[in-house]
Amino acid sequence: MNAAVTGTKPPGAEDEEQAARWVREMFGRVAHCYDRANHMLSLNLDRGWRRKTVERVRDVMAVPGASVLDLCCGTGDLTLALSRERGGAVMGSDYSRPMLDGAAKKDAGLLFEADALSLPLPDESVDLVTCAFGFRNLVDYDAGLRELRRVIRPRGMAAILEFSHPPGRIFGALYEFYSLRVLPKVGGMISGDAAAYSYLQTSVKKFPGAEELARRMEEAGFEQVGFERMTGGIVALHTGRVAD
Ligand SMILES: C[S@@+](CC[C@H](N)C(=O)[O-])C[C@H]1O[C@@H](n2cnc3c(N)ncnc32)[C@H](O)[C@@H]1O
Numbered sequence: 534m535n536a537a538v539t540g541t542k543p544p545g546a547e548d549e550e551q552a553a554r555w556v557r558e559m560f561g562r563v564a565h566c567y568d569r570a571n572h573m574l575s576l577n578l579d580r581g582w583r584r585k586t587v588e589r590v591r592d593v594m595a596v597p598g599a600s601v602l603d604l605c606c607g608t609g610d611l612t613l614a615l616s617r618e619r620g621g622a623v624m625g626s627d628y629s630r631p632m633l634d635g636a637a638k639k640d641a642g643l644l645f646e647a648d649a650l651s652l653p654l655p656d657e658s659v660d661l662v663t664c665a666f667g668f669r670n671l672v673d674y675d676a677g678l679r680e681l682r683r684v685i686r687p688r689g690m691a692a693i694l695e696f697s698h699p700p701g702r703i704f705g706a707l708y709e710f711y712s713l714r715v716l717p718k719v720g721g722m723i724s725g726d727a728a729a730y731s732y733l734q735t736s737v738k739k740f741p742g743a744e745e746l747a748r749r750m751e752e753a754g755f756e757q758v759g760f761e762r763m764t765g766g767i768v769a770l771h772t773g774r775v776a777d
Contacts (some may be wrong), residue, residue: 540672541736544728549672553648556670557628559732560607563724564631567608570723570730574716582768583611583665586694587618589761589770590661593690594619599660602626602684604649605667609636611694615663616642624659626652627667650676657686665694669740678753685775691755692772695746696737699766708767712737743769 543559546552563570571579593599594615603612606625613636615623625642626649627633633644647653649664649671662681671677681691699705712734720730741749743760746769750758755773762769 538674538739538741540674540676541670541739542672543732543736552672553628556672556732559726559729560629561631562726563729564608564629564635566724567632567635568610570720573723574720578764578767579610582694582763582770583614585761585763586611586663586665586692586770587614589772590615590663590690590692591618593661596660600624600658601661601663602652602654602659603642604652604662604664604681605670606636606641606644607632607665607667609633609639609641609644611663611665612636612641612644613639650680652680652684654684656683657689659684660686660689661692662689663692663694666696668693668695669736674741674746675749675753678750678755682754682775687775687777689775690772691750691775692770693746693750694768694770696740697743697762697766697769700762701765704765708765709738743771746771 541552543552543555546555594601601615601623603615603623603625606612606627609625612625622642625636625644626647628648633646636644662685685691699708717731717734721727747758747760750773756776758773760769760771
């Protein structure tokens, strides 16, 4: 599905620079109510999806001295969960200052402002990179995967949790109705920003399917690539390792 999609394209954006600015400003506007809207709109399922992600990356985090980056960390819920699991702070990066401020209030980790497409980190310097619900907002998915691959050390791992496309026809149709008709309206009411929640759901619909993202991870140089669908395929956790 959507094999030709190179990256996110918000309404009115004519190039990647405008697209990135639109997305960044949009998250800046909704940061104050992001957590509340997230939990309400997902019926709290988002907490379980992040919990499962932490379980799946435990082995890499258990390596003594492992360095961990939560990319597009936003208000830091996954960063905090990873820090707790590790028993010490992990890094969290995002390009939206208001979202990072939310993470700082939770003392979620070692936070820094950075574009996921050009991280201020040396090659092969991190053992684990996670990214929850941020990846589909990148303006160039393949460039994002190459950047992940660049910073991850041999034997390290990438774990991308993202919305996907439920494979079941009936459940898929119900979900599409909820996500395209109900969710933007309710999200708009909670945040006062209908355009933001309309974009967020359209970006889910346009995002490549799980098989396609797995193929692109392999193309970017990851090995042992796999994915696990959750909640009927509403979301998928993608993992890939870097060879020794
Ligand atoms: C939907 S939020 C997810 C936040 C958090 N990971 C979570 O699980 O709730 C997406 C985040 O990705 C960030 N983001 C999107 N594109 C980015 C980019 N190119 N570089 C850095 N952060 C980006 C946004 O600022 C936003 O905070």
